[in-house]
Amino acid sequence: MDNLDSQLRFVLEADRLKSVLRVSTLCDGSRRENSAEHSWHLALMATVLGQYAPPGTDLSRVTTMVLLHDLVEIDAGDLYVYADEAAHERQAAAERAAAERLFGLLPPEQGAALRALWFEFEERVTPDAIFARALDRLQPLLANYQASGRTWQANGITADQVLARVHLIEEGSAELGEYARNLVADAVRHGYLAPAPDTDSGESIHTG
Amino acid sequence: MDNLDSQLRFVLEADRLKSVLRVSTLCDGSRRENSAEHSWHLALMATVLGQYAPPGTDLSRVTTMVLLHDLVEIDAGDLYVYADEAAHERQAAAERAAAERLFGLLPPEQGAALRALWFEFEERVTPDAIFARALDRLQPLLANYQASGRTWQANGITADQVLARVHLIEEGSAELGEYARNLVADAVRHGYLAPAPDTDSGESIHTG
Numbered sequence: 122m123d124n125l126d127s128q129l130r131f132v133l134e135a136d137r138l139k140s141v142l143r144v145s146t147l148c149d150g151s152r153r154e155n156s157a158e159h160s161w162h163l164a165l166m167a168t169v170l171g172q173y174a175p176p177g178t179d180l181s182r183v184t185t186m187v188l189l190h191d192l193v194e195i196d197a198g199d200l201y202v203y204a205d206e207a208a209h210e211r212q213a214a215a216e217r218a219a220a221e222r223l224f225g226l227l228p229p230e231q232g233a234a235l236r237a238l239w240f241e242f243e244e245r246v247t248p249d250a251i252f253a254r255a256l257d258r259l260q261p262l263l264a265n266y267q268a269s270g271r272t273w274q275a276n277g278i279t280a281d282q283v284l285a286r287v288h289l290i291e292e293g294s295a296e297l298g299e300y301a302r303n304l305v306a307d308a309v310r311h312g313y314l315a316p317a318p319d320t321d322s323g324e325s326i327h328t329g
Numbered sequence: 330m331d332n333l334d335s336q337l338r339f340v341l342e343a344d345r346l347k348s349v350l351r352v353s354t355l356c357d358g359s360r361r362e363n364s365a366e367h368s369w370h371l372a373l374m375a376t377v378l379g380q381y382a383p384p385g386t387d388l389s390r391v392t393t394m395v396l397l398h399d400l401v402e403i404d405a406g407d408l409y410v411y412a413d414e415a416a417h418e419r420q421a422a423a424e425r426a427a428a429e430r431l432f433g434l435l436p437p438e439q440g441a442a443l444r445a446l447w448f449e450f451e452e453r454v455t456p457d458a459i460f461a462r463a464l465d466r467l468q469p470l471l472a473n474y475q476a477s478g479r480t481w482q483a484n485g486i487t488a489d490q491v492l493a494r495v496h497l498i499e500e501g502s503a504e505l506g507e508y509a510r511n512l513v514a515d516a517v518r519h520g521y522l523a524p525a526p527d528t529d530s531g532e533s534i535h536t537g
Contacts, residue, residue: 125504128377133475135373136356139366148344158347161369164396165343168443169336169435181389188372188392227377235376267341296333 124228131226134195141194144201144276148267156191156199159260163187166256173294174252186242186253189235193219202261202286203278216243245289255293258286259301266304270313280309281317332436339434342403349402352409352484353469358476364399364407367468371395374464381502382460394450394461397443401427410469410494411486424451453497463501466494467509474512478521488517489525 139157146153164184171180191199196219200212224236241250262283265272273283283305291298308314347365354361372392379388399407404427408420432444449458470491473480481491491513499506516522 125378125381125508129471129508132370132374132377133356133471136370136472136475139355139362139370140357140359147347148341149348151348154347155366157366157369158363161365161372161396162340162344162347164369164372164392166340168393168396169340169439170333173333181392184372184389184392184396185376188369188376231377263337263341264344267344300333300337 124231127226127228128231131223134223134226135192137195138192141191141199143199143261145261145264145272146268148264150268150271154264156194160188160191162260163190163253163256166260167253170256170294170297173296175248175294177248178252179249182238182249183253183256185235186238186250187256189239190242190253190257192223193239195219196222201276203276203282213243252293255290255297258289259297262287262290262301262304266308266313269311270308273308273314277315279315279317280305283308283314284317332439335434335436336439339431342431342434343400345403346400349399349407351407351469353472353480354476356472356475358479362472364402368396368399370468371398371461371464374468375461378464378502378505381504383456383502385456386460387457390446390457391461391464393443394446394458395464397447398450398461398465400431401447403427404430409484411484411490421451460501463498463505466497467505470495470498470509470512474516474521477519478516481516481522485523487523487525488513491516491522 138160139155141156142153143156143159144153145159164187167180167184167187171178171183174180174183193216197212197215200208204212220236220239224232224239226232227235241247242253245251245254261272272278284302287298287301287305290301305314309316346368347363349364350361351364351367352361353367372395375388375392375395379386379391382388382391401424405420405423408416412420428444428447432440432447434440435443449455450461453459453462469480480486492510495506495509495513498509513522517524
């Protein structure tokens with residue numbers, strides 16, 4: 122029963138991810154999304170969009186990865202993907218410490234295995250991790266588009282910044298990448314997303 | 330690309346599950362839980378508590394089942410587990426219609442496979458479904474206990490009513506069932522949950 126006590130402590134601690142708010146909203150724009158429901162959405166996408174993963178992708182590992190990937194935010198909080206590099210470095214250190222603490226609640230062997238899976242997602246080297254990260258980029262793009270780009274507008278994000286992240290989707294899946302690239306073009310056409318600033322004129326748009 | 334369009338329509342429709350509220354609260358009692366984050370929690374539990382499933386359980390199928398199991402609530406809404414039988418019958422009919430519509434958004438073969446998995450969960454006959462349903466019973470029990478039983482109290486639920494559902498956990502896993510039975514006894518001891526009414530005295534407590 123010792124194992125079960127540690128495992129349930131982990132399960133209860135995980136509940137706190139439901140209170141970590143992301144910058145993105147639900148598709149209907151009604152409120153900000155939390156990281157637990159975001160993780161559920163990614164796992165559902167792994168089930169439904171698995172056919173676009175490269176051959177040999179282990180969708181069951183991808184699913185577990187996306188279920189776990191944001192748990193570290195319980196301690197480290199969510200960082201907006203368009204934050205600056207220094208903020209991303211601080212965040213990475215905070216997330217490593219969080220992974221030690223959270224996966225450390227589990228029985229040692231199980232904790233090490235899940236921590237390794239989390240780190241694999243972060244490193245984005247294996248095919249499973251590359252596909253999992255592609256889903257993690259695609260989901261907020263879909264939601265932002267559905268919500269008429271309000272998160273982009275509120276944060277002064279322009280098309281070039283969004284496109285700079287689309288390669289993460291393309292590397293995980295050619296079809297999903299192509300879809301994402303077209304969606305960005307469509308978002309600009311509809312006025313949901315501002316076009317790239319014209320660098321020749323010296324004009325620039327700063328993020329808020 | 331035809332398949333992808335239908336699949337993404339399903340993925341976007343699924344987003345609405347984040348707005349379906351359950352009767353249970355988060356563990357800290359701060360707000361009601363929604364069915365998407367509840368489904369995430371169950372999938373995480375399938376990963377972490379898999380060792381308590383009967384031998385031969387396919388945890389990857391269990392995970393997919395719990396990810397999907399509440400999607401029908403997008404149309405049918407959530408029904409409190411302690412509602413009366415007539416309400417449960419109306420709910421079952423509404424959920425079947427919802428399953429037709431929602432899984433019908435997908436390419437036919439994929440939609441039929443996921444609809445069958447949803448129905449398997451509902452029927453609770455296969456070992457995978459019996460374990461998945463055990464997790465679905467255990468999670469709100471854990472949350473209610475953590476939140477000092479406020480949902481039980483608000484709805485006038487007594488220990489006998491909770492125990493009448495614990496067999497669903499025991500049938501999925503002896504260890505998890507034993508844990509749940511002890512937790513109910515503990516909840517009564519702490520005053521989180523009212524004991525069974527003394528039927529000899531003719532006293533009874535009606536649910537609200």
